Amino acid sequence: MKKLLFIALPLLLNVAAVASGTIEGEIEKQPLNVSAIIMFLLFVSGTLGITYWAAKRTKTAKDFYTAGGGITGFQNGMAIAGDYMSAASFLGISGLVYLAGYDGLIYSIGFLVGWPVILFLISERLRNLGKYTFADVAAYRLKQAPIRTLAAFGSIATVILYLIAQMVGAGKLIQLLFGLPYELAVVLVGTLMILYVTFGGMLATTWVQIIKAILLLSGATFMALAVLYQFDFSLEAMFAKAVEVHGKGEAIMSPGGLVSDPISAISLGVALMFGTAGLPHILMRFFTVSDAKEARKSVFYATGFIGYFYILTFIIGFGAIIMVLNNPEYLDLAKQAISGGSPILGGKNMAAIHLSHAVGGNFFLGFISAVAFATILAVVSGLTLAGASAISHDLYANVFEKGACDEAKEMRVSKIATIALGIIAIFLGIAFEKQNIAFVVGLAFAIAASANFPVLFLSMFWSKLTTRGAVIGGSLGLGTAILLVILGPIVWVQIFGYETAIFPYKYPALFSVTVAFIGIWFFSVTDKSDAAAKEIEAFEAQDIRSQTGIGAEGASSH
Amino acid sequence: MTKEQIEHVRNNPKYQKLVRERSKFAWTLSIIMLIVYYTFIMTIAFKPALLGAKIGSGVMTIGIPVGIAIIFIAFILAGIYVRRANGEFDQLTKEVREELGDIA
Numbered sequence: 001m002k003k004l005l006f007i008a009l010p011l012l013l014n015v016a017a018v019a020s021g022t023i024e025g026e027i028e029k030q031p032l033n034v035s036a037i038i039m040f041l042l043f044v045s046g047t048l049g050i051t052y053w054a055a056k057r058t059k060t061a062k063d064f065y066t067a068g069g070g071i072t073g074f075q076n077g078m079a080i081a082g083d084y085m086s087a088a089s090f091l092g093i094s095g096l097v098y099l100a101g102y103d104g105l106i107y108s109i110g111f112l113v114g115w116p117v118i119l120f121l122i123s124e125r126l127r128n129l130g131k132y133t134f135a136d137v138a139a140y141r142l143k144q145a146p147i148r149t150l151a152a153f154g155s156i157a158t159v160i161l162y163l164i165a166q167m168v169g170a171g172k173l174i175q176l177l178f179g180l181p182y183e184l185a186v187v188l189v190g191t192l193m194i195l196y197v198t199f200g201g202m203l204a205t206t207w208v209q210i211i212k213a214i215l216l217l218s219g220a221t222f223m224a225l226a227v228l229y230q231f232d233f234s235l236e237a238m239f240a241k242a243v244e245v246h247g248k249g250e251a252i253m254s255p256g257g258l259v260s261d262p263i264s265a266i267s268l269g270v271a272l273m274f275g276t277a278g279l280p281h282i283l284m285r286f287f288t289v290s291d292a293k294e295a296r297k298s299v300f301y302a303t304g305f306i307g308y309f310y311i312l313t314f315i316i317g318f319g320a321i322i323m324v325l326n327n328p329e330y331l332d333l334a335k336q337a338i339s340g341g342s343p344i345l346g347g348k349n350m351a352a353i354h355l356s357h358a359v360g361g362n363f364f365l366g367f368i369s370a371v372a373f374a375t376i377l378a379v380v381s382g383l384t385l386a387g388a389s390a391i392s393h394d395l396y397a398n399v400f401e402k403g404a405c406d407e408a409k410e411m412r413v414s415k416i417a418t419i420a421l422g423i424i425a426i427f428l429g430i431a432f433e434k435q436n437i438a439f440v441v442g443l444a445f446a447i448a449a450s451a452n453f454p455v456l457f458l459s460m461f462w463s464k465l466t467t468r469g470a471v472i473g474g475s476l477g478l479g480t481a482i483l484l485v486i487l488g489p490i491v492w493v494q495i496f497g498y499e500t501a502i503f504p505y506k507y508p509a510l511f512s513v514t515v516a517f518i519g520i521w522f523f524s525v526t527d528k529s530d531a532a533a534k535e536i537e538a539f540e541a542q543d544i545r546s547q548t549g550i551g552a553e554g555a556s557s558h
Numbered sequence: 559m560t561k562e563q564i565e566h567v568r569n570n571p572k573y574q575k576l577v578r579e580r581s582k583f584a585w586t587l588s589i590i591m592l593i594v595y596y597t598f599i600m601t602i603a604f605k606p607a608l609l610g611a612k613i614g615s616g617v618m619t620i621g622i623p624v625g626i627a628i629i630f631i632a633f634i635l636a637g638i639y640v641r642r643a644n645g646e647f648d649q650l651t652k653e654v655r656e657e658l659g660d661i662a
Contacts, residue, residue, distance in 0.1 A: 102609075105625040106602060112629060113595045116636045120584040120591075124643070236616045243617045253619045254610025255602045265603045269595065293644050300640045307629040541559040544567050547577055548651050550658070 033178055035366030040178070043215075043374050044192065050207045054200035061407045064201035064414060065132040065389055066287040069553065071206055073294035077301025080285050082209030083382045084111075084276075084302070085216060085309050087169060087375045088441065091349045093310065097317020098324070098351035101242070101252025104317055108310035114273035115306065119299035122277055124292035125460045125546040131553050133386075134283040134452065135394045138459045141538035143467040143531070145399045147455070150474050152394040154451040155280035157478075159387035160424070161444040162281075163380060167429025170376040176346050177353065177369040183430055190426035193380045197388065197418045202288060205381045212378035213305065215371045220312040223352070223368075226359035227319030242321040252321070264505055271509035275445030278453030281386035292549055313352075320351035323358040330354040384421050391417035439490040442506065446485060450477035450512035458520055460546060463539035466532040469524025477516025484508030570657060576650045583642065587635050594631055598624070 058064050071079070089111065097104030130136040135151035167186055174185035196204045231237035239253060246252050276282065286295050324330050326342055335343040344354060356368035392414030397405045455474045458465045485491060487503040505511075524532075545551050559567075567573055601608055609621030 102619075102621055102625075105622075106599075109595070109598065109625060109628050112632050113591055116591050116632050116639070117588050119636050120588045120639055235622075236618050239617045239622075250617060253617055254621055255606040262600065262603045265599045266596075269599055293648055296640045296643055300636045303636045304633050307633050311626065311629060540564045540568070544559070544564065544573075547580075548567075548573070548654055550655060 036369040039370035051200035051204040054204035058201040067202040071288040073297025076298035079209040080302035081305035082213035094317040094352040095349040110272040114276040127295040148394040152390040155390035186429040194422035224315040267507035267510035274449035278448035281382040320355040388417040446481040450481040454516040466527040472523040473520025476519040480512035
């Protein structure tokens with residue numbers, strides 16, 4: 001077992017770098033890339049135009065949080081894909097394939113398989129019960145104040161951690177691609193996201209995500225086709241060439257140790273699957289469609305787009321092995337002089353970017369760079385909107401004002417929250433520039449899986465859930481996730497510099513999710529109060545609504 | 559909803575059929591997905607050589623089509639569910655709501 005861990009850990013650390021999409025090493029500022037800047041300006045002016053259009057249609061709180069509930073299933077599927085396919089997965093997974101071949105595919109599959117399960121068990125119940133945030137569902141028959149406070153805390157923690165990863169990634173990427181200073185890049189991303197969300201709300205955010213998804217999918221399709229074209233569309237010929245040039249030879253065609261001990265394997269699976277089902281910005285997207293039918297369609301389309309995208313990144317990774325590896329144009333000569341081998345400029349996560357230059361020259365490099373930037377903008381906008389909703393709808397309107405607050409005031413609070421979150425994200429983005437941020441996305445997924453998901457899931461499926469059980473169990477899950485990440489290999493060893501980690505696994509989800517479920521169960525079944533009896537009784541009515549949509553929020557007419 | 563109304567809904571045979579069949583279908587598909595995924599992950603953890611075995615004389619291994627197939631299975635299962643839910647189950651839901659009249 002110990003030996004297994006010894007093999008598994010270094011590889012798992014790689015995964016952390018993938019998940020956060022970090023770009024390695026000291027980044028030298030590049031010369032200004034003109035075609036990238038022009039294309040990026042086109043994207044920004046286009047999306048700002050959309051924001052102006054959306055702002056005129058965003059009048060009520062329902063418009064702001066859910067685009068009036070009038071997004072179609074297809075559009076929402078595209079937007080979910082746009083929300084989920086971050087720059088980290090585009091650059092990170094193709095980089096992992098470039099480095100290790102087959103292992104990249106294992107990671108992609110883990111990210112995808114949660115989606116059908118969300119469709120079967122969660123999406124339509126969520127749509128039938130909720131209004132603006134997933135806390136609406138969790139607090140449906142439980143006490144509003146404690147449940148919403150817990151849910152808002154889980155949401156805000158997830159959102160801020162995710163934002164840090166995106167901001168740092170954005171700053172480094174832009175510095176490398178566009179030749180702009182790091183701080184300026186972070187401020188630019190923060191400002192644009194504040195503009196989109198404050199003025200355009202969910203409608204603008206949705207369209208930014210849809211456009212980004214289209215750009216990313218078409219760019220990636222072009223790259224994959226350009227690679228396959230060279231081999232007359234024969235996968236066998238492409239793989240044969242990659243095996244020939246890659247240092248690891250035929251090993252890139254089989255699993256190489258990304259998940260080599262069962263505990264880490266299961267824990268990673270739990271984190272990816274339950275974490276996805278507990279991400280507030282993803283859950284919020286189910287309220288933007290008119291009914292359960294459209295909610296189902298959205299997940300179906302999203303699964304298709306995301307699955308297709310992961311197949312493309314696999315081909316792109318192999319394309320990079322063939323066209324970028326050993327190509328002197330992309331070599332980091334300074335690094336090679338010190339450590340040998342054939343390191344590429346900016347580290348392995350830049351493999352897809354270099355490939356875009358190799359297949360389409362400077363113009364296409366500019367396009368893919370602009371797409372990578374657009375990708376980050378779309379993801380941070382969705383995150384900020386989810387965080388702002390947790391603050392204004394859950395904390396302010398329902399906890400602080402106890403549900404007796406008028407809509408105009410609630411919207412004003414959500415806009416202030418958006419601006420505040422944007423400023424916090426800018427500051428944290430700058431503060432974390434030189435920090436090791438590999439753990440933050442893992443932590444965000446762990447919190448989503450251990451605090452948000454168990455409470456939400458049991459509130460819909462288990463009649464005996466009580467407020468006490470949800471609050472204590474959810475908090476235990478949250479605390480365990482944070483504690484185990486701190487005691488785990490990345491923070492304890494890499495950041496604090498201790499010899500060995502107290503908790504040996506990088507993914508705490510298996511343990512923290514179990515703690516949450518047991519805690520919720522135990523503190524619910526031992527809760528004999530009158531309030532608990534009423535909450536259990538109220539399950540029937542809630543279940544009827546979740547099954548049939550009777551009484552569910554409809555779409556507003558636009 | 560009052561207690562009587564809840565009882566009324568719960569005693570409706572079509573409502574019972576909807577809940578029973580949809581739950582069974584949703585859980586069956588979820589379990590299929592989980593079995594497919596964890597079989598794959600466990601193979602990687604315990605018997606990676608199985609996926610590294612070659613097909614034919616070239617470099618292609620079994621792992622590549624298997625991995626791609628899992629992506630397709632996820633998409634196909636989603637399609638199967640949406641097809642039945644948006645057709646049969648939604649029709650049944652509509653009938654339940656009509657029968658319930660003013661409760662709905």
